[in-house]
Amino acid sequence: MNLSKQKNERKLFLAQRYFYAGFAFLPFVWAINAVWFYKEAFMTPPYAEQQDIKKYVIRSGFGAILWAAALIAWNIVFQTNRVAWGETGDDLSFVIPQGRP
Amino acid sequence: MTSSAGDTGVLHLVEDEKSLEWVLKTGPHSPYIALLYPEYFTREIIYQFRDSGRVNGVLMMREKGANSTSLTSFSTDSSCPNDAFGIYNATSPKRCQKWNAPGNSLLFENLPFPIFFMNNETESEKLIKCYDSFNRPVNGTARSWPLCASQLKSFMLAAINTPTCLRRSAVFNMNPGAAKVCDPLGDQNIVASLLPKNATQSYSDNSIIVVAARMDGASLFDEISPAADSSISGLVTVLSIMKHLGKVREQDQLGSGSSLKNVYFMLFNGEAFGYIGSSRIVYDMGEHKFPISLSNIRYFIEVNQAAASLSNDSYFIHQSELSQSKELTDLLQKNGQQLNLNLTLPKSTKLGLPPSSLHSFLKERADLTGIVITNHEEEYKNKFYNEIFDDEEKIGYIYGDKSVFSVQQNIAGLSAALTNSLLELLGAPPSSHVLPDLDTVDELLHCYLESANCSIFRELLGQNQAPKAHATYVGVVHSPTSLSVVTSLVASLYVGSLVENITVADECWKLQKEKHYFWMNGSCYDTTLINATEALSPAFLLDNYDWASGKYSTWTESIWQKLTVRIFIKPSKLHEIMTLSSGIVVLVLSMVLVRTIGGARLLAVSSKSDSHDGHEWTREQL
Numbered sequence: 001m002n003l004s005k006q007k008n009e010r011k012l013f014l015a016q017r018y019f020y021a022g023f024a025f026l027p028f029v030w031a032i033n034a035v036w037f038y039k040e041a042f043m044t045p046p047y048a049e050q051q052d053i054k055k056y057v058i059r060s061g062f063g064a065i066l067w068a069a070a071l072i073a074w075n076i077v078f079q080t081n082r083v084a085w086g087e088t089g090d091d092l093s094f095v096i097p098q099g100r101p
Numbered sequence: 102m103t104s105s106a107g108d109t110g111v112l113h114l115v116e117d118e119k120s121l122e123w124v125l126k127t128g129p130h131s132p133y134i135a136l137l138y139p140e141y142f143t144r145e146i147i148y149q150f151r152d153s154g155r156v157n158g159v160l161m162m163r164e165k166g167a168n169s170t171s172l173t174s175f176s177t178d179s180s181c182p183n184d185a186f187g188i189y190n191a192t193s194p195k196r197c198q199k200w201n202a203p204g205n206s207l208l209f210e211n212l213p214f215p216i217f218f219m220n221n222e223t224e225s226e227k228l229i230k231c232y233d234s235f236n237r238p239v240n241g242t243a244r245s246w247p248l249c250a251s252q253l254k255s256f257m258l259a260a261i262n263t264p265t266c267l268r269r270s271a272v273f274n275m276n277p278g279a280a281k282v283c284d285p286l287g288d289q290n291i292v293a294s295l296l297p298k299n300a301t302q303s304y305s306d307n308s309i310i311v312v313a314a315r316m317d318g319a320s321l322f323d324e325i326s327p328a329a330d331s332s333i334s335g336l337v338t339v340l341s342i343m344k345h346l347g348k349v350r351e352q353d354q355l356g357s358g359s360s361l362k363n364v365y366f367m368l369f370n371g372e373a374f375g376y377i378g379s380s381r382i383v384y385d386m387g388e389h390k391f392p393i394s395l396s397n398i399r400y401f402i403e404v405n406q407a408a409a410s411l412s413n414d415s416y417f418i419h420q421s422e423l424s425q426s427k428e429l430t431d432l433l434q435k436n437g438q439q440l441n442l443n444l445t446l447p448k449s450t451k452l453g454l455p456p457s458s459l460h461s462f463l464k465e466r467a468d469l470t471g472i473v474i475t476n477h478e479e480e481y482k483n484k485f486y487n488e489i490f491d492d493e494e495k496i497g498y499i500y501g502d503k504s505v506f507s508v509q510q511n512i513a514g515l516s517a518a519l520t521n522s523l524l525e526l527l528g529a530p531p532s533s534h535v536l537p538d539l540d541t542v543d544e545l546l547h548c549y550l551e552s553a554n555c556s557i558f559r560e561l562l563g564q565n566q567a568p569k570a571h572a573t574y575v576g577v578v579h580s581p582t583s584l585s586v587v588t589s590l591v592a593s594l595y596v597g598s599l600v601e602n603i604t605v606a607d608e609c610w611k612l613q614k615e616k617h618y619f620w621m622n623g624s625c626y627d628t629t630l631i632n633a634t635e636a637l638s639p640a641f642l643l644d645n646y647d648w649a650s651g652k653y654s655t656w657t658e659s660i661w662q663k664l665t666v667r668i669f670i671k672p673s674k675l676h677e678i679m680t681l682s683s684g685i686v687v688l689v690l691s692m693v694l695v696r697t698i699g700g701a702r703l704l705a706v707s708s709k710s711d712s713h714d715g716h717e718w719t720r721e722q723l
Contacts, residue, residue, distance in 0.1 A: 090272075
């Protein structure tokens, strides 16, 4: 879909739909929303719906960054502590490595 | 941890201080694979290898030189074997008596690199030759690449400890058993009763004699565990006693009227790893899953290391502390005397009981009268306990040597002395007493130490037996070792009763299930009295067993992948990078070249001219 060829109401509708969809534990939808609509929100000449689209892009981007930070933090904690957590560590693992703790 | 792809390193022979320094600090081509002779396989050196981070593996060779008498000791078991599973708790002064003084405990250490043993002399020579040609430093300076290198692969799937690996093995997997990473150690014990048990009456207290030995050994290296003195000597002694008593029984000379009603023979497996077999039998007794109970046992007689070969060697009778029997020890000494065998009591009373299966029984019944007969008074005479060099050579056994002070003579004498003592205890007349059976002992030692392709084993199992000795390592449970299988057949042959009216093999086999008949050695034997019991530590049977309690043995063996050793000539890292880079360059260049020349499109054009099949190929430029 070529975003620039869409009607403004359609663009606002999509940005809004993607923003709400991301609340269903879908941070990647937010990331895509922020990247896809970035040009429309900040770089094209202003039009009526642009203010709202800007709002959705910023909030989606913010949400995506928050998720990324949380996932990275959890990954680091898990990787460094999996062995120390013993049985819990094994319960949380999908594939337990062979030949090493 | 060892890698699943194998650990590679440059070979270096560690034969003196300088070469050791080379591997640990000064050599420029680390990581190394240390090549060494057994003298250098010590705890300090292995720890230095581990701590330096520059050693990726160890290859040990046989002793240098044909006569191989320079190695005075080599044992990787603890200096106090099985002390955590014995009757002495941590505070007792008798806990660790340094019985196995040369023991360096490497068998129980977690070492992060593969270790292999080169058993074959020609392979060792190849390694030395490769090292001399490529790697040996000249005048203290390192040689340059290419160098002789080796890759050792011994990848173990399990990690950390037994509760962890068992937990990880139990993880759900679509393919049942695919997640398994370790197996408990275990095998089978062999229990034989001399006389049939009366179906109606049970045994009264203190009415049974138990004669026991251990049949397993251990070592750091797979498939090589001769255990000549460590366990085979005791095993052969007890097998010989079984043969003597079985024969006396067949001749109806056992007598009666004694308060001692029966003899139970017990051959334990897995003793090297925390008394697995004996602790299981004691547990079974407590659970009433065993034909006799602890209170039935009047005397417990165990034969431990029994290989003696010098003229002034004696056997020593170590006794349990609480309940000692002068009657028993006097009887043994008297019968030994009659056969010119010196059986004495240890002089010192400060020594505890040496590591033996008796400990498992004493733990549950402290007032059991038990004795352990060994060839050592204090420290082990055997300086190669539970390791690869505890073989026929080190005990001085020569097949067919029937001289007065040979190993076979001493063991046969000990077996006869014990048999005669047992006969007296059972109330048999003096005319039933036996003489040493040298031939059987000689042949059994040959079978267990040198070659399974011997007359006794062939008669039991068939003509095609492997020409080497069976390994004594207990192995994993549910997988009976050849050693325990053949020993149960030997026990059946000696203690089983001949079924005289069956002379045809087929008739005998037809009654196998119903009456336990076995066709062996050209005759039919009733083997009801001989049984194999599972030798698996009770730790694996109890729900919610506390793994940290140390009450029972909890050893498991990791699942492993194929073990391989490779040696090759290795170029320098720079050379390897150059080879890879030039390969990539050639690839890229060839792609560019093809693009520039232009793809030739071949077109088949039908034409009436000279081509014989009516087609002419033309080229068309893109």
